[in-house]
Amino acid sequence: MTHWPDPENTLKIGTRGSPLALAQAHETRDRLMLAHGLSADAFEIVVIKTTGDRIIDRPLKEIGGKGLFTREIEDALLDGGIDIAVHSMKDMPVLQPDGLVIDCYLPRQDVRDAFVSPHHASIADLPQGAVVGSSSLRRRAQLAHRRPDLQLVEFRGNVQTRMKKLQEGVAQATFLAMAGLVRLGRVDLARSEISSEEMLPAVAQGAIGIERRRDDDRVATLLAAINDADTTLRLLAERAFLAGLDGSCETPIAGLALLRDGRLHLRGEILLPDGSAVFRGTREGAADDGAAMGRDLAAELRAQAPEDFFDLIGSAAGRGSPPIPR
Numbered sequence: 001m002t003h004w005p006d007p008e009n010t011l012k013i014g015t016r017g018s019p020l021a022l023a024q025a026h027e028t029r030d031r032l033m034l035a036h037g038l039s040a041d042a043f044e045i046v047v048i049k050t051t052g053d054r055i056i057d058r059p060l061k062e063i064g065g066k067g068l069f070t071r072e073i074e075d076a077l078l079d080g081g082i083d084i085a086v087h088s089m090k091d092m093p094v095l096q097p098d099g100l101v102i103d104c105y106l107p108r109q110d111v112r113d114a115f116v117s118p119h120h121a122s123i124a125d126l127p128q129g130a131v132v133g134s135s136s137l138r139r140r141a142q143l144a145h146r147r148p149d150l151q152l153v154e155f156r157g158n159v160q161t162r163m164k165k166l167q168e169g170v171a172q173a174t175f176l177a178m179a180g181l182v183r184l185g186r187v188d189l190a191r192s193e194i195s196s197e198e199m200l201p202a203v204a205q206g207a208i209g210i211e212r213r214r215d216d217d218r219v220a221t222l223l224a225a226i227n228d229a230d231t232t233l234r235l236l237a238e239r240a241f242l243a244g245l246d247g248s249c250e251t252p253i254a255g256l257a258l259l260r261d262g263r264l265h266l267r268g269e270i271l272l273p274d275g276s277a278v279f280r281g282t283r284e285g286a287a288d289d290g291a292a293m294g295r296d297l298a299a300e301l302r303a304q305a306p307e308d309f310f311d312l313i314g315s316a317a318g319r320g321s322p323p324i325p326r
Helices: 019-036 071-079 137-146 159-167 178-184 217-224 229-244 287-304 309-317
Strands: 011-015 043-047 084-088 100-105 113-116 131-133 151-153 173-177 192-194 208-213 253-260 263-271 278-286
Touching: 011 019, 011 071, 019 043, 019 084, 019 159, 019 178, 019 208, 019 217, 071 084, 071 100, 071 208, 100 217, 100 229, 113 159, 113 178, 131 159, 137 151, 137 253, 137 263, 137 278, 159 173, 159 178, 173 178, 208 217, 229 253, 229 263, 229 287, 253 287, 263 287, 278 287
Parallel strands: 011 043, 011 084, 131 151, 131 173
Antiparallel strands: 084 208, 100 208, 113 173, 113 192, 253 263, 263 278
């Protein structure tokens, strides 16, 4: 029987080309190698430049949202140019294109945000009126709620680009995901870690998901061996919460599920983009009930918020932008 993948018939792993995306693709390859006793030459990492990578001088909401970081990769997956796609799950919409599925998650990394600044140790140390850069609407809303005196500016680019902007004085501070810094071996860039109690992270932050063609049974079998069960349970709850709020990646929604002694604890919040209003809630239940808990918490926060809350969010977050055709 011929085994697959092998050096003559490699498994093609699609990814963006940033250092972090490549680190995540290599982690996926290495876990598959270990699980199946394969060599590195049984895999091929295929770098795909996305629209979101090419256009870096405009806010995401103006050019179609974070789906622009996945569209070309998913097209390559649908067309058979790659066999799997590796994604940061906090960037992924709750729905995948017809024919694709994400049902494999690697063990989740540190979920916290990192405070990054050349001159200040924490949010509390920032002087009145300091300029803080972030491309995340969720982070900007949370910071505006806590420190309305700060000036918040759009701040896009990979880790290296953002660090250069800080050194050039474009802003005095920014935020990065601790998970990304861990995977890049650059935890030293974090001046402080922000607890999830202080700043609730994005839904699925710190998690890597692997997308495949729904009907590709060979790939499904390969991926099943590296799927992390705890991460799967946590993300089912968080992404059900996001879906229940009709949330895009450009909506100020935060959520985190934790497992303790077989119980799942879910926290969620929604904010107005200017930080002037925030609504929070929690759920606790059996680990297998995470999806139902996520939907229920979303319904509770919808009921708490004023009638026009989501219209205001949509207007500020650019949800009215037309979808990018595939």
